[in-house]
Amino acid sequence: MRISPLLITIPLLATTSSVLAQEHRVQLTGSIQSDMMIAPMTDNAIGAYADSYDNNAFLNNTYADISGQSKYIDFGARFELTQWPMPGFNDVNNHFKGWGLPNIWVKGKNKVGELTLGSLYEQFGSGFILRSYEQRSLGVDNSLMGARIAVNSIKGIQLKVLSGLQRRYWSWNPKSIISGADFNLSIDEWAKGMNENDHHITIGASWVNKYEEADDDILVSGNPNYTHHRLNVPEFVNAWDARLQYQHSSFSLLAEYAAKSGDPNSLNNYTYGKGSAAMISLTYAQSGLSLLAQAKRSENMAFRSIRTSSALCTAGYINHLPAFTLDHTYSLAALYPYATQMEGEWAFQGSAAYNFKRKTTLGGKYGAKIKVNYSLVKGLEHNKDKGLQGTDGISNSFFALGDTYYQDLNLQVDKKLTKSLELHLMYMYQQYNKGVIQSEGGNIYSNIFVAEGKYKFNKQYTLRAEAQYLGTEHESGDWYFGLLELSIAPHFMITASDQIGHTEPAPGQYGDHTHYYNVAFTCNYEAHRLMLSFGRTRAGYNCTGGVCRYVPASKGLTINYNYNF
Amino acid sequence: MKKASYTHVWTSLLLPVLFACSNIDEADRFVEIEIPNINETVDTTYYKKNVLIEDFTGQSCINCPEAATIIHEMLELYGEDRVIAIGIYSGPFGSPSNARDLDLVTELGTTYWDHWFNESTPQPIGIINRTATGSKDNWKKQVNAALQDSTQLAIQADTRYDDVTRNLDIQLTLGSRSPLSGSLQILVAEDSIQAAQLLPNSQKPDRTYWHNHVLRASVNGDWGEAITMTDSLKLTRSITLQSDWRVEQIHIITFVTTEDQGVEQVITTPVATNH
Numbered sequence: 001m002r003i004s005p006l007l008i009t010i011p012l013l014a015t016t017s018s019v020l021a022q023e024h025r026v027q028l029t030g031s032i033q034s035d036m037m038i039a040p041m042t043d044n045a046i047g048a049y050a051d052s053y054d055n056n057a058f059l060n061n062t063y064a065d066i067s068g069q070s071k072y073i074d075f076g077a078r079f080e081l082t083q084w085p086m087p088g089f090n091d092v093n094n095h096f097k098g099w100g101l102p103n104i105w106v107k108g109k110n111k112v113g114e115l116t117l118g119s120l121y122e123q124f125g126s127g128f129i130l131r132s133y134e135q136r137s138l139g140v141d142n143s144l145m146g147a148r149i150a151v152n153s154i155k156g157i158q159l160k161v162l163s164g165l166q167r168r169y170w171s172w173n174p175k176s177i178i179s180g181a182d183f184n185l186s187i188d189e190w191a192k193g194m195n196e197n198d199h200h201i202t203i204g205a206s207w208v209n210k211y212e213e214a215d216d217d218i219l220v221s222g223n224p225n226y227t228h229h230r231l232n233v234p235e236f237v238n239a240w241d242a243r244l245q246y247q248h249s250s251f252s253l254l255a256e257y258a259a260k261s262g263d264p265n266s267l268n269n270y271t272y273g274k275g276s277a278a279m280i281s282l283t284y285a286q287s288g289l290s291l292l293a294q295a296k297r298s299e300n301m302a303f304r305s306i307r308t309s310s311a312l313c314t315a316g317y318i319n320h321l322p323a324f325t326l327d328h329t330y331s332l333a334a335l336y337p338y339a340t341q342m343e344g345e346w347a348f349q350g351s352a353a354y355n356f357k358r359k360t361t362l363g364g365k366y367g368a369k370i371k372v373n374y375s376l377v378k379g380l381e382h383n384k385d386k387g388l389q390g391t392d393g394i395s396n397s398f399f400a401l402g403d404t405y406y407q408d409l410n411l412q413v414d415k416k417l418t419k420s421l422e423l424h425l426m427y428m429y430q431q432y433n434k435g436v437i438q439s440e441g442g443n444i445y446s447n448i449f450v451a452e453g454k455y456k457f458n459k460q461y462t463l464r465a466e467a468q469y470l471g472t473e474h475e476s477g478d479w480y481f482g483l484l485e486l487s488i489a490p491h492f493m494i495t496a497s498d499q500i501g502h503t504e505p506a507p508g509q510y511g512d513h514t515h516y517y518n519v520a521f522t523c524n525y526e527a528h529r530l531m532l533s534f535g536r537t538r539a540g541y542n543c544t545g546g547v548c549r550y551v552p553a554s555k556g557l558t559i560n561y562n563y564n565f
Numbered sequence: 566m567k568k569a570s571y572t573h574v575w576t577s578l579l580l581p582v583l584f585a586c587s588n589i590d591e592a593d594r595f596v597e598i599e600i601p602n603i604n605e606t607v608d609t610t611y612y613k614k615n616v617l618i619e620d621f622t623g624q625s626c627i628n629c630p631e632a633a634t635i636i637h638e639m640l641e642l643y644g645e646d647r648v649i650a651i652g653i654y655s656g657p658f659g660s661p662s663n664a665r666d667l668d669l670v671t672e673l674g675t676t677y678w679d680h681w682f683n684e685s686t687p688q689p690i691g692i693i694n695r696t697a698t699g700s701k702d703n704w705k706k707q708v709n710a711a712l713q714d715s716t717q718l719a720i721q722a723d724t725r726y727d728d729v730t731r732n733l734d735i736q737l738t739l740g741s742r743s744p745l746s747g748s749l750q751i752l753v754a755e756d757s758i759q760a761a762q763l764l765p766n767s768q769k770p771d772r773t774y775w776h777n778h779v780l781r782a783s784v785n786g787d788w789g790e791a792i793t794m795t796d797s798l799k800l801t802r803s804i805t806l807q808s809d810w811r812v813e814q815i816h817i818i819t820f821v822t823t824e825d826q827g828v829e830q831v832i833t834t835p836v837a838t839n840h
Contacts, residue, residue: 047684052683088685090683091685091686216706217706217709217710218702218706219598219705219706219709220595220705221634221635221638221701221702221704221705222631222634222635222638226595227638227641227642228597228598228642229595229596229597229598230595230596230598231594231595231596232589232593232594232595232596233589234588234589261588262588262589266700266702270702272588272589272591272594308702308703310687310700310702384765385765390591390594390595391591392591435627435763439626439627439628439658440625440626440627440657440658440662440763441625441662442662442769539684550685552683552684552685
């Protein structure tokens with residue numbers, strides 16, 4: 001269902017205008033983002049096919065936001081146009097095709113609290129049981145359309161209650177209602193001694209309920225005891241979360257636990273076992289040194305608004321489980337990105353960073369920074385075995401570890417060598433279990449080297465260069481990447497890059513060397529940014545925070561425009 | 566009792582209530598359903614329609630063996646004459662991970678994949694009677710619904726095979742209760758092919774895996790041939806079986822599609838050898 005803008009904007013404008021008449025000051029902000037591809041081309045060498053896009057010569061994803069803030073009323077809306085979506089957004093069911101006003105909201109606020117009607121983005125705790133957010137590069141927008149009350153009038157206490165329908169592409173499923181409550185208490189606000197001694201403690205508790213009509217005919221498959229039966233599924237699924245946050249001086253601790261009642265869905269093979277997630281995170285930062293150590297265990301915590309959604313679809317998640325792996329920005333380091341395995345995993349991450357001060361032995365004249373990070377993700381005891389449909393599923397011992405899904409160790413050094421020259425070096429060792437993460441293939445072990453230099457000729461001209469190498473005996477073999485970028489302050493930037501690797505005409509076979517070249521011209525003027533680029537894009541996965549989207553190979557002219565006001 | 570203790574008691578009482586609303590005991594999770602009567606005709610006007618499931622599968626697809634298990638379950642439950650499956654090895658996961666292994670992907674299968682799907686389509690994926698597409702989790706529900714349908718068309722196929730020439734003749738008799746225009750397709754499938762298959766939780770392919778209903782070829786063109794009939798139609802089509810196909814494992818899948826009904830009727834026929 002698409003909401004007609006008129007049904008909401010007219011009463012919205014009527015309400016806001018009467019209030020604004022009393023409070024004249026309204027601050028408007030907004031943005032326009034448009035990603036366009038002109039005349040996508042066929043390029044057999046990389047597997048790019050123009051007829052994949054119904055022979056459309058113009059593809060674009062366009063978003064226009066506006067919001068207003070005043071003393072008592074805030075409001076906002078977003079127009080989206082994805083009728084001819086960009087590569088990676090044109091699935092076989094045309095889910096992304098459409099245009100309209102899918103995001104519109106109004107918020108009233110005073111000293112007691114806030115009432116929001118319309119589109120809601122919200123996160124409870126770390127997101128284990130509720131996280132509604134927008135991530136355009138992934139095509140994720142799982143906002144709730146409903147109402148939220150937030151009360152913060154009592155010192156140290158925050159209380160929220162909400163309810164709504166979850167957005168899934170261009171519709172909101174009226175047969176599935178998400179409701180929840182969140183409570184946070186800052187104990188140190190009430191204990192004067194704690195605050196004065198720099199001890200800060202916050203406890204939080206949340207609850208989320210999903211009501212989904214049980215009108216699916218889910219016929220039992222793969223259970224020899226029940227061959228001509230359908231499943232009686234629960235219409236209510238409850239999840240709760242409890243957390244403790246402690247901070248003292250340079251040290252902080254976060255401990256969080258979440259649980260979910262029986263929730264048979266496509267991802268857990270329609271089993272009825274309960275889900276859980278536990279996390280502990282420790283950080284320390286002082287005198288140029290920062291340390292992080294964290295661990296997380298999750299089991300059967302995929303929480304979706306539609307129980308029969310394809311297991312491979314990223315849409316419709318009510319919650320979010322962080323990946324505990326770095327989101328790498330260098331092309332070759334991001335060649336094999338990790339996606340959180342919602343069936344269950346153990347994840348560990350540790351990192352240490354140190355700033356060497358200027359004019360010290362290791363810091364040199366300008367200082368230096370070194371950072372090391374290690375991430376390890378392993379399966380649960382029985383990895384991805386789920387058990388027979390209709391049962392409680394397979395029980396995994398809490399501390400038992402399964403196969404390695406992913407690990408990477410990376411070391412980064414930042415050093416300014418001269419007044420004009422900066423250097424960034426990175427080494428990374430990576431193990432990527434493609435069979436688990438992409439459901440095909442084996443382990444890929446890689447060594448990745450990155451060198452990036454930036455030289456400032458003068459106030460106007462700066463040159464940045466990157467060289468990357470990925471060495472592996474697996475998949476399609478070694479990769480090379482080179483980039484040159486010239487910045488002409490204050491407005492222009494010219495970039496040229498090439499990524500070279502083997503094609504893979506068939507699994508396990510090496511093809512010819514292929515160049516994924518790209519040239520780009522960027523112009524910034526005040527609040528406007530325009531980038532024109534032409535070249536080849538390799539097929540692969542675009543991941544952020546453990547959530548990934550497949551992007552097919554493409555070739556053509558792309559234009560990216562951003563405007564913020 | 567102190568005030569904090571009362572709160573603790575009520576909270577402890579409420580939590581089980583919240584979870585009790587959502588827990589279903591194992592004994593109450595399964596509801597028996599009626600299996601469609603496989604021998605019944607609705608009335609003299611129509612026949613019961615069989616169901617064709619086109620399984621777009623692959624040797625590098627670790628979820629595909631589970632799909633094959635679901636198909637096997639449906640064949641046992643509904644009967645091999647009522648549910649007819651064909652495995653179309655295709656898509657990004659079609660070929661084996663090792664190029665030295667027997668590859669079950671055909672040009673014909675790739676043509677079908679390119680027509681219905683694209684490289685971002687997850688596998689396995691199935692098409693039921695050319696009217697519904699779905700992942701394996703939905704197949705049983707879709708097939709069960711499709712088995713309720715009726716059709717005006719009956720098909721009978723007789724095969725004659727010559728060992729020496731390896732020529733296979735397929736004599737078809739079609740009978741329709743009313744005039745019909747559509748497309749006739751005759752496909753060759755082979756069972757019990759032992760070849761590599763990637764399985765879940767294993768990084769090496771299982772080379773002892775048995776593949777069934779494997780699409781080998783079309784007898785009458787990639788997309789069949791147009792037919793028009795008033796009440797009956799007889800025709801004969803032929804194909805020479807390739808040397809590596811085992812005739813005793815071959816079966817012929819014959820189906821007619823129409824624009825508004827998808828698959829109008831489908832049958833499967835083993836090969837009768839002529840010694």
